[in-house]
Amino acid sequence: MSRMAQPTCEQLLLDNRRLARRVKELEAQVRQLTAQLQQVLRASKRQATPFSKGPPKDPPATPGRK
Numbered sequence: 001m002s003r004m005a006q007p008t009c010e011q012l013l014l015d016n017r018r019l020a021r022r023v024k025e026l027e028a029q030v031r032q033l034t035a036q037l038q039q040v041l042r043a044s045k046r047q048a049t050p051f052s053k054g055p056p057k058d059p060p061a062t063p064g065r066k
Contacts, residue, residue: 007015
């Protein structure tokens with residue numbers, strides 16, 4: 001079996017920097033998506049306004065029994 005060549009120190013450092021940049025990008029994306037999710041969850045809990053029962057009457061009746 002052939003053995004793969006060992007990476008050099010410079011290659012490992014470049015890989016490390018590339019992966020660190022990728023981690024930062026993904027963490028920023030997670031923060032953004034978490035904020036969007038929280039916004040959607042808050043919006044879904046808002047109460048709807050009551051249904052309209054038509055326009056109000058011109059002379060409103062006095063409260064109480066006739």
